[in-house]
Amino acid sequence: MTLTDNPEGDESPARLGYRIAEWSEMTGTSRITTWRNIKAGKLKAIDYCGITLIPDSERARLFQP
Numbered sequence: 001m002t003l004t005d006n007p008e009g010d011e012s013p014a015r016l017g018y019r020i021a022e023w024s025e026m027t028g029t030s031r032i033t034t035w036r037n038i039k040a041g042k043l044k045a046i047d048y049c050g051i052t053l054i055p056d057s058e059r060a061r062l063f064q065p
Helices: 020-027 031-039 056-062
Strands: 017-019 046-048 051-055
Touching: 017 020, 017 056, 020 031, 020 051, 031 051, 051 056
Parallel strands: none
Antiparallel strands: 017 051, 046 051
């Protein structure tokens, strides 16, 4: 099993994180608002090789049913 294998078997691969632009588009917020939430500590972000990513766990935390 690799990091992109999806145990549910559907077509989309499992996501580990989202770039700022992807997150902003997905949530309907601006990139500046996303950065402000990161700086304020309301949104967790990680830096991976110079790329800022918002972990998929944040999506699960904020958009739980």
